[in-house]
């Protein structure tokens with residue numbers, strides 16, 4: 001059964017290329033998306049080659065694995081060190097902590113398991129009643145409802161969560177406030193927006209006078225969303241537009257938002273290479289403190305070295321640089337021997353560029 | 363891990379659907395959906411949870427939106 005949602009017609013793509021050329025701004029503009037899946041769509045399909053010379057598109061902090069702080073990773077390592085089974089998504093394994101990555105800790109005997117879903121971590125807890133099982137919960141608003149659902153579904157007593165989920169709108173606000181970032185438009189992440197809704201960006205568009213267009217992930221979806229951003233810039237508008245209505249409602253997914261509100265409350269969170277952003281993370285509500293791994297294991301992370309010497313991740317994660325700006329890219333730093341987190345996470349800008357050969361306009 | 367993909371529902375039992383995910387059978391929890399699900403429906407699945415029901419008609423609607431933009435821009439050029 002073919003996927004009826006695939007939108008890849010090359011003829012349509014050339015029409016978009018013409019349209020984008022007509023909409024070309026007469027000054028350099030920077031559009032930031034914050035989603036690894038967008039970076040993959042853009043790089044894999046060579047969409048940067050269809051953009052006017054004056055338009056640059058950068059990823060920013062769109063890879064949840066890459067932005068996970070060393071302090072959260074160190075908490076996970078300490079928990080594994082206490083003998084618990086630590087479950088997390090496979091992408092997390094090779095992200096550097098202060099001293100070790102989870103993969104290195106596993107090689108030294110820690111019981112670290114990869115799962116595809118929060119529900120799978122609960123199943124491991126049910127099968128191992130004599131062991132503590134901890135789900136190291138990373139991911140944006142798309143992923144967090146799954147963690148909320150298992151917390152609300154009376155998980156076994158030996159199951160707990162190390163929360164490291166992050167929220168996109170506070171991160172967009174933080175980017176706008178940074179010096180030398182100068183963002184002219186946001187391509188907002190489609191599947192985060194499936195949960196939070198396109199209305200969630202209204203205050204950002206108004207407060208910072210910046211166009212925000214929610215986009216899907218098929219190549220034509222991305223081109224359409226970029227065209228809407230350029231049209232807004234040309235017309236001097238700064239509004240929220242939804243270019244992905246087949247998956248995104250203005251109000252989002254009410255049920256998922258309700259799960260989030262019942263299990264979590266917003267809290268300040270540390271983003272690798274960026275620092276602490278107020279209200280950009282989720283902690284467990286007090287009713288679930290008995291499932292909070294931080295409390296159960298009494299762990300706190302110290303603030304370790306987050307960026308290796310010579311690595312430009314800190315600039316890439318705030319959309320100040322592209323992977324090609326890093327002298328280590330593809331030489332000293334590759335997915336097999338990554339120097340920085342942006343080369344580890346499969347949605348990290350450096351990883352995506354390496355994998356899909358994404359040097360634009362080559 | 364951010365990836366969310368469309369999958370077709372093969373069967374539903376309580377809050378779990380069995381889906382055809384690009385040719386592989388997979389299970390998807392329905393806790394976060396808040397919509398009724400029937401066999402044959404398309405769901406958007408992310409890390410084992412359905413986050414939205416998709417309607418193939420809406421893909422056609424997207425193509426209409428593209429056309430709207432193209433004609434709006436042509437009209438603007440003629441002005």
Ligand code: SF4
Pocket residue numbers: 310311312313316323326327328329330333334338339340341342343344350
């Ligand atoms: S290529 Fe490697 S070293 Fe350079 S910014 Fe990316 S992750 Fe860091």
